[in-house]
Each structure stands twice: as C-alpha cells, then as structure tokens.
Amino acid sequence: MASVAKYTSQRAAKLLRHNNRTMGDGVVHSNEEIDDSRTCQNYHLKKGGIQEAKQRLQEVFFYKKENLITMAEVIVTLPANVKPEDEKRFFQAVFDFYCNDFGENNIINAVVHKDEVTPHIHID
Numbered sequence: 811m812a813s814v815a816k817y818t819s820q821r822a823a824k825l826l827r828h829n830n831r832t833m834g835d836g837v838v839h840s841n842e843e844i845d846d847s848r849t850c851q852n853y854h855l856k857k858g859g860i861q862e863a864k865q866r867l868q869e870v871f872f873y874k875k876e877n878l879i880t881m882a883e884v885i886v887t888l889p890a891n892v893k894p895e896d897e898k899r900f901f902q903a904v905f906d907f908y909c910n911d912f913g914e915n916n917i918i919n920a921v922v923h924k925d926e927v928t929p930h931i932h933i934d
Contacts, residue, residue: 812886819867822881822934823860829921829932830859841926848925855905855931858918863934866918881918881934884908888929901931908933 919934
C-alpha cells in the first residue's frame with residue numbers, strides 16, 4: 811500500500827526530523843506506535859535533511875509564496891506476503907522505481923522504518 815502527502819517548507823523540516831530519528835535523540839514523537847528500542851533497525855537508502863532540501867529548492871525555479879508546497883512524501887508499506895529475507899530488495903526496488911519516476915536528484919531522503927507496527931519506507 812502507498813500513500814502520498816504534500817508539505818510546506820516548515821512542515822517538511824519537521825517531517826525530515828521525524829523520519830531521520832535516531833535512538834536517544836530526545837525527540838518526542840506524536841506517533842505512539844514507535845518502539846524506541848527498535849529505532850536502531852531503521853535504515854536509509856538515501857539520507858538527506860533540511861539543508862539538502864533547501865539546496866535542491868535553490869536549483870529549481872519556484873514562486874515564493876507563504877504556503878508553497880515544497881516537498882511531497884510517498885510512504886510504501888511492506889506487503890504481508892513479502893518474506894523477511896526479501897524486505898531490503900523490495901524497498902530497494904521501490905526506491906529505484908521512484909528515482910526513475912521523479913529523478914534521484916529530486917529525492918532528498920529515503921528511510922525504512924522498522925520501529926513501528928509494519929515496516930515501511932518514507933521517500934521525501
């Protein structure tokens with residue numbers, strides 16, 4: 811299953827901070843399903859933060875307005891029928907698909923979260 815959401819710059823910064831969480835970072839998350847003891851199992855296929863997002867925005871033309879959508883996020887959940895040993899290959903294929911579709915230079919961050927109920931990838 812996949813979902814897409816859009817974010818302004820201010821919300822994108824919070825999103826990236828949430829997606830790039832690490833164990834013991836002191837950040838309080840509103841999602842109560844996050845198991846901090848498993849955060850160390852999260853992994854990146856591409857790691858970037860707000861600085862990389864700002865850099866990419868400087869490279870493209872956009873209208874400067876207060877509520878400008880500057881980032882979209884695709885979340886793809888691991889299907890139940892994917893074997894555990896095929897998980898990384900599945901998420902790599904998802905990442906490769908979106909790199910091909912959007913252009914890898916337009917993807918700022920791609921992280922797999924394993925510290926929640928179901929493994930899923932966030933592609934920003």
